[in-house]
Amino acid sequence: MLARNEIIFKWALYALAALVCLFVQGVVLQRVTIWGVIPFVFPLVAVIPATFEKPTSATIFSLCVGVVCDLVLPGTIPCFYTLVFPVVGLWASLLSQSILPAGFLCSLVGTALAFFATGLFHCLLLWAGGKAAWGAAAFVALREFCVTVPLTVPVTLLFRAVFRKTHLDD
Amino acid sequence: MKNFLKDHGLWILFAAAVISVALAVMSFFSNTSSPLANAANTLASPFRAAYTAVADWFNDKQKYYKDYTALEEENAALRKENAEMEETVRQARADREENKRLRELLNLREQRRDITSDMEAAYITEHSVTNWTSSLTLNKGTAHGVENGDCVIDETGALVGIISEVGYNWSTLLTLVDTDTSLGAKVFRTDDLGVVQGDFTLMGGNRLRLDYLPADCQLLGGDLVVTSGLGGYYPSDLVIGSVVEVQMDDSGAASYAILEPKVDFDSLTEVFIIKSFDIVT
Numbered sequence: 406m407l408a409r410n411e412i413i414f415k416w417a418l419y420a421l422a423a424l425v426c427l428f429v430q431g432v433v434l435q436r437v438t439i440w441g442v443i444p445f446v447f448p449l450v451a452v453i454p455a456t457f458e459k460p461t462s463a464t465i466f467s468l469c470v471g472v473v474c475d476l477v478l479p480g481t482i483p484c485f486y487t488l489v490f491p492v493v494g495l496w497a498s499l500l501s502q503s504i505l506p507a508g509f510l511c512s513l514v515g516t517a518l519a520f521f522a523t524g525l526f527h528c529l530l531l532w533a534g535g536k537a538a539w540g541a542a543a544f545v546a547l548r549e550f551c552v553t554v555p556l557t558v559p560v561t562l563l564f565r566a567v568f569r570k571t572h573l574d575d
Numbered sequence: 576m577k578n579f580l581k582d583h584g585l586w587i588l589f590a591a592a593v594i595s596v597a598l599a600v601m602s603f604f605s606n607t608s609s610p611l612a613n614a615a616n617t618l619a620s621p622f623r624a625a626y627t628a629v630a631d632w633f634n635d636k637q638k639y640y641k642d643y644t645a646l647e648e649e650n651a652a653l654r655k656e657n658a659e660m661e662e663t664v665r666q667a668r669a670d671r672e673e674n675k676r677l678r679e680l681l682n683l684r685e686q687r688r689d690i691t692s693d694m695e696a697a698y699i700t701e702h703s704v705t706n707w708t709s710s711l712t713l714n715k716g717t718a719h720g721v722e723n724g725d726c727v728i729d730e731t732g733a734l735v736g737i738i739s740e741v742g743y744n745w746s747t748l749l750t751l752v753d754t755d756t757s758l759g760a761k762v763f764r765t766d767d768l769g770v771v772q773g774d775f776t777l778m779g780g781n782r783l784r785l786d787y788l789p790a791d792c793q794l795l796g797g798d799l800v801v802t803s804g805l806g807g808y809y810p811s812d813l814v815i816g817s818v819v820e821v822q823m824d825d826s827g828a829a830s831y832a833i834l835e836p837k838v839d840f841d842s843l844t845e846v847f848i849i850k851s852f853d854i855v856t
Contacts, residue, residue: 435704441779442706479710479740479747481755527707531775536754538775545779549706 415571416466419454422563423470426450427477439552442545446553447474447486448493448519449512449560455494456501456511457568467494481530489526493519507568512561513554520550676730676845683732689853690728690810695719696847697727700745702840709753709778711736711840715848716744726802726809726849733837734802734813735846746848751815751836752778759803760785760815767792768803769832771815777833781840782819785832794821794832810852 426446434444451470455463471490475483497515505511524546531538580587697719701712715721725738727748736750737758749756753773760771762785769788777783785800798818804811816836823830 435701443703445706478705479708479749480705481707531754534754536772536775541776541779545706 411571415567418567418571419466419564420469422567423450423454423473425563426560427473440548442548442552444553444556445549446556446560447478448490448523449516449553449557451486451490451494452497452515452519453512453557453560454564454567455497456507456515457564458498460495460498460502463498464491464495467491467497470494481527481534485526485530486523489522490519493522496522507565509558509561512557516554516557517550520546520553524549679730680847683730687732687812690726690732690813690849693851694847694849695721696845697721697746698845699843708755709750709773709840710739711748711750711843711846713738713746713748713846713848714744716742716746718743720850721746721848722850724808726813726852727846728813728849729838729843729846731837732813734815735838735840735843737809738848748846749773750840751838752781752783752840754778756783758809759805760800761803761811762792762794762818763799763801764795765792765798767794768805769800771800771834781836783816783834783836785818785834786829788830788832790829792830794818794830796820798832800832800834810849 427450430444430446434446437444447470451467451474455467458466468487468491471486471488474486474490478486480486493515496518497511500515500518501507501511505514524542527546528537528539528542531542695715697713697715699711700714703709703711713721713727721738721741723738723741727735727738729735734751736748736753737756738746739749739755740747751771751773754775755773757770757772760769761767762769767789769785769792771783771785774782774784788794796818800815800818802809802811802813802815814837816834816838818832819835821830821832
């Protein structure tokens with residue numbers, strides 16, 4: 406059980422690590438196009454820390470990441486990531502608690518889930534707007550996942566370092 | 576030695592005189608050098624060649640060093656001059672581009688007084704940030720009078736997109752190919768009306784659709800499509816793009832055209848926001 410100031414320190418470190426990822430996205434990844442898409446690190450930031458935490462706190466952290474994403478990214482609806490990321494954060498946390506221990510494989514599966522959920526929600530919104538493009542949207546989601554998946558390694562290392570720094574007794 | 580000269584001095588002098596006379600007579604009657612001089616110089620010739628070679632070698636080395644130093648200095652000066660010229664060329668290119676843009680804008684101002692009376696120039700600070708939208712972020716916002724729904728054009732008067740979100744000193748525009756873009760359009764050649772809208776399937780290839788065309792519409796590849804201006808939401812006759820191909824929709828009852836925007840969104844750096852315009856009837 407962590408003391409209150411330790412909890413604050415832990416989440417401050419998580420937030421700092423998340424900011425580093427967002428900075429890299431804005432400064433570097435934004436300017437890189439591979440296979441016609443931009444690597445998109447935001448779902449990783451919502452999912453990978455969640456694999457190290459309990460479902461409630463993981464969901465809240467992912468919700469915060471979603472809010473930040475909606476504030477800085479243009480979207481079809483203003484609360485797109487605020488709706489999707491808590492769900493994938495919860496999935497990732499449950500996955501690490503019950504099926505796969507937190508680590509690279511768990512991050513990979515969580516990332517795949519995050520991109521699947523994000524892509525699916527995009528497809529549903531396009532369909533709801535009368536502009537269904539299931540094939541094209543699925544292809545974009547697949548390419549987005551493929552070009553982003555190598556980033557799960559550094560992002561997992563980063564958040565695992567934060568987790569170990571803040572859970573010295575575990 | 577003293578005794579020797581006393582005893583034989585006269586003989587020596589005599590011998591010297593005889594040799595001198597003999598040499599003088601020989602050189603007088605000979606066309607070449609005297610044998611003695613010839614012998615002396617023949618013996619000295621290899622030595623002379625050797626020291627000349629050594630002297631030449633030193634001279635060469637000295638000259639090489641001087642030349643090398645001079646070349647190094649000249650090379651440095653040329654490099655500097657080259658860098659300055661490259662900088663000048665770069666500046667000239669940038670000036671030429673700016674000049675071209677300004678000339679086109681000047682033409683546009685003369686041709687389209689209805690839209691250019693209240694325009695705001697803006698620089699693009701960020702291109703598309705997600706793979707699901709096609710947007711540009713500009714460096715002008717509410718502080719400069721920019722509002723949601725304002726049209727954005729390039730220096731030639733071609734439509735870039737519509738402002739979708741505005742902040743104090745920034746704004747985001749959705750380009751023509753974004754799925755949320757939809758506006759009234761007109762085929763310039765035939766005056767047929769339709770609705771231009773983004774399509775996710777075409778967005779990746781920077782294309783958009785022209786829908787709701789009349790049944791008897793006869794479109795040709797390359798036909799220019801402009802804004803219709805109907806309803807007064809957007810200015811009329813802003814160039815959207817040209818027809819690439821005409822296709823039938825899924826029902827087979829109506830046709831739609833695929834358009835290529837006139838603007839290359841990736842290469843845009845500066846755009847112009849139309850804050851207000853006169854409705855031309």
